[in-house]
Amino acid sequence: MLKNHFKIAWRNIKKDKLFTFIKIGGFAIGIAACLLITLFVSDELAYDRHYLKKNRIFRVYTKSVVDGELEQDAWHPAPFARALTADFPEIKKSGRLLNSELFGAGSKELRLEGDDQSNFEQGFVFVDQELLEILEIPFSQGNSENALSEPNTIVISGDKAAKYFPEGNAIGKSVVLDNDPAKSYRITGVMQETDTNSHFDYDFLLTTEGRDFYPGEDDNWAAQNYFTYVLLEDGVNTADLEKKLVAIVEDYLAPLAREMGSISAIEYLKNTTFGLQPIAEIHLKSIDINDGFKHGDIRFIWLFAAIAGFILLLACINFINLSTAKSANRAKEVGLRKTVGAFKTNLVFQFLTEAILFSALSFILGTLLAWLLLPNFNSMAAKSITMPWGQWWFIPTLTISALLIGVSAGLYPSFYLSSFRPVTVLKGSISAGSKSRRLRSGLVVFQFTTSIILIIGTLIIHKQMDYILRKKLGYDKEQVLLIKGANTLGDKIQNFKEQLLTVNEVVNVSISDYLPVEGTKRNMNPFWKAGMEQQEKAVGGQLWRIDHDYLNTLGIQLKKGRNFSRELASDSTDAAIINESMARGLGFVDPIGEKVSNGQHKTIIGVVEDFHLNNLKEEIVPLVLTIGNSRDIVTVKLNTEKMDDALESITSIWRKNAPNQPIRYSFLDQDFALMHEDVRRIGKIFNSFAVFAILVACLGLFALSAFLVEQRKKEISIRLVLGAPFKSIYTLLTLNFLRLVFIAILIAVPIGWFMMSRWLEDFAYPIKIGWEIFVMAGVLSLIIALVTISYQSVGAALIQPSKSLRAE
Incomplete structure (x- = not known):
């Protein structure tokens, strides 16, 4: 019986090639779109889930209420970890990570x-030996239990070990960083290469043992790094x-604030507590925690999962639509089968067999299509x-x-087709899909509603990205x-700068x-009016060390006062x-002539126009510029149409x-664009799956219109x-479909507006969603x-x- 059902199903599939192509296509x-999104979502959800003790590993973060708003960050003072293990028996181990440039x-x-x-x-980070023990990172060389327990030691990834030590053994070898002999590190471990995802994604782990980044750091509760x-x-x-962790505030932080007499710190600590974030949640659930990491966003994961479900649902809707629309063509077949004794259950099983065969063929083709598209999707x-x-679960899951x-897509058509009465259908009284016209119309509206929402999302994302790239930034x-x-140039860097200025295309140079x-x-500091440290709240801001040519090189405009002068020695110090x-x-x-303090008093000689320090998801923060030694990047302002010649010189x-x-x-413009690559990436993904959804909807609409034209040929x-006239016939056939699309537009617009308004809340400078x-x-x-x-x-x-x- 089953074999016969498959034979009949295969015959029906071959009989109407256009509808078969559209159904399976x-x-x-x-399925391809759904599979790609599923792989993406699965990859994102897998972050940090491979650690053996993941249910007991947490990152500590700070929660503070400032001016009525909750602020959360993950930075702590150097002695914080030591205090945790000393004061709280519930904490077995604590370890630190420092990733600041x-x-x-x-x-x-x-x-x-x-x-x-x-x-x-790239990928250098300072970590405690205890952090290696907490994460239990597997080593291919060396001993993870003491790899970073001595000063000037380093652990490298297996990939970097293969690059620098192809002969195999890296243990005991030394590397020099930044051409500074004082920065010589002995390799004591090689991390085993794995295909797991982690926010802890570094190639070089430098020890913190014996390393103070500034005098007295080990007991300094003020600096949070x-x-x-x-x-x-x-x-x-x-x-x-x-x-219990709030005791840290009372025992260590509050006494320091009272000793300093800092009103702002005292007020801040009154509403400060600590939270424990599971390590498996760091990648996707840190959108409201300030930590400087590049994160995923759990909201987008669920959004993409919903899009995958909707696209698959659209494909199922096509199947239901086309199956019920073709009901008149199958009606006499049903009538004859019932006349010769077929039961309704036999017919239901027959039509379900066809649906399953369609689904199986579609899954095979969809899986191959996803495999072909995967390289582009990865990019x-x-x-x-x-x-x-090769995973044991993959093929069974697809099956x-x-x-x-x-079964799900074929259930309604199966019961619908098998319900025809022989007397009615053999008289020819069944009209094409007469019982399901409203259902088909509703499903078409749903398909286009989903597609239009994705189109709206794509347009808004692209408009926001275009706004970001074109916005006036306050610098050139x-x-x-x-x-x-x-x-690496060392003492030759000033000479290098002077040589660059001899190049015709070079306008200015800054270090x-x-x-x-x-x-x-980046260097976050508290600032006060000088002399008001104990009377006023601090203003959090950045302290940047620059040279005398910085403002001119970047085209940053002075609003008041003057630039730094080489002629005045006090400009370099005060x-x-x-x-x-x-x-x-x-x-x-x-402000000119006033003094600003962060522990050291500086006289304000100028005020620059606000310029964007970070990406445009963040507001412009207060900034103090001073002359200082910071020599890793040389910035060169060019003015040329022959960039290749300038670069060669x-x-x-x-x-x-x-x-x-x-x-x-x-x-600089390329680096700026890279800061917003996540926005561009989301736009591309939205755009791609909007195309998928529209294509599926259009295939269904094409097939329905083809079928209805076929049914109305004699009327036409x-x-x-x-x-x-031609116009009358054309209008007759298109007007009803366009009416359905117009209804879909009315439904999609408020939904699209609501969703994208929420998305734009992440930006400090969002576009306005206009009617256009x-x-x-x-x-x-x-x-x-x-x-x-x-x-x-x-x-x-x-x-x-x-x-x-002719037949009439």
Whole structure:
């Protein structure tokens, strides 16, 4: 019996090739899109879930209420971890991580001891030995139990070990960082290469043992630079422990604030508590925790999962629509089968067999399509996902999914078709889908509603990204070259700067590691009006060390006062320039000549126009600029139409000064764009799956219009014989479909507006969602629908009546 059902199903599949192609093609596209999103979501959800004791590993973060708003961050003082293990028996171990460029983490020039050639490497971080023990990172060489327990030791990744030590053994070898012999580190461990995802993604782990980043750091509770991780004892109730952690404030932080007499610190600590964040939640659930990491966002994970479900649902809707629309063609078959004794259950089983066969073929094609599209998807999403062909669960999951979706999509059509009465259908009284016209209309509306919401989302994301790239930033990012790793030049750096100024295309040159793009130094400090440290609240702001040519090189405008002068020695020691936000924060009406303090008093000689220090998701923060030594990045302002010639001249000068190190540079506008790559990436993903959804919806609309044209051929022929014009026939066939799309627009607009308004809340400078976006989305969807329908409608309006009426 089952074999016979499959034979009949296969025969019906081959009989109507157009509808078979659209059914399977639409299903396959939906399955491919769903599979790609599922792989993406699965990859994101897998972060930090491989740690053996993940249920007991937490990151400590601070929660404070400031001016009625909750602020959360994950930075803590150097002695914080030590106090946790000493004061709370529930905490078995605590370990620190420091990834700030200000203290030498991030990127460096690396060479093997004894070699002259340096290589640029990223992924340097300072960690405690205890953190290795907490995470239980597997080693391929060395001993993880004491690898970072001695000063000047380093653990490297397996990938870097293979790069620098192809002969195999890296233990005991030494590397020199930034061409500084004082920064020689002995390799004591090699991390085992794994294919797991983790926010702890570094290639070089530098020890904190014996390392003070400034005098007295080990007992300094004021500076907060470290992330702190803890391993709890078995059975600890985290909610109870969080309540106990407030004792840290009373025992260590509050006494310091009272000793300093800082009103702002005392007020801040009154509403400060600590939280414990599970390590498996750091990647996706840290959107409200300030930690400087590049995170995923759990909201987008669920959004993409919903999109995957909707696209698959659209494909199922196509199947239901086409199956019920073809009911008249199958009605006599049902009537004859019932007449010769077939039971309803036999017919239901027959139609379900067809649905399952359609689903199986669609899954095979959809899986292959996803596999072919995966490289492009990886490039778009910045992932390295592979198809899990070798995983034991993959094929069984696809098989069960094909069966379940086939049954789910085929259930209604099966019961609908099997319910026809033989007497009625054999008389020819069944009209095409007469019982399900409203259902088909509703499903078409649902399909286009989903597609239009995705179109609205895509348009708003692209408009926000365009706004970001075009917004006035307060500095000039065009034709600005950043030469990195310049600290390798040592004392020759000023000479290098002077040589660059001899190049015709070079307008100005500055030396500073503090730049308005990610990957450069940051230094958060509290600031007061000088002398008001104990009377007023501090203003949190950035302290950037620059040189005399910084403002001119970046085109930053002075609003008041003057720039730093080489002629005045006091400018290099006692002067500061602030931005407008700092002036407002400190309450200065006329800041020039006033003093600003962060423990040291500086005389304000100028006020610069506010410029964006970070990405445009963040507001402009108060800023203090001082002259200081910061020599890793040389910024070169160019003015040329022959960029290649300018770069060749600059590279030649570099080679003369650093013959053993290749020049490494980027352009400021490129680095700025990279800061917002996550927005661009989301836009691309939205755009891609909007195309998927529209394609599935259009395939269904095309098939429905083709079928309805076929059913109305004789009616159309009679109208043509009676003199109906082309326009009348065309309008007759298209108007109802366009009405459904218009209803979909009315439903989609408020939903799209609500969703994207919430998304824009993440930006400090969001665009305004104007009516033109919804008009554009509506017009675009109407055009797509019209083009889809027109192929059939135009063909029907141009048929020869004699051919259609010949049988009559």
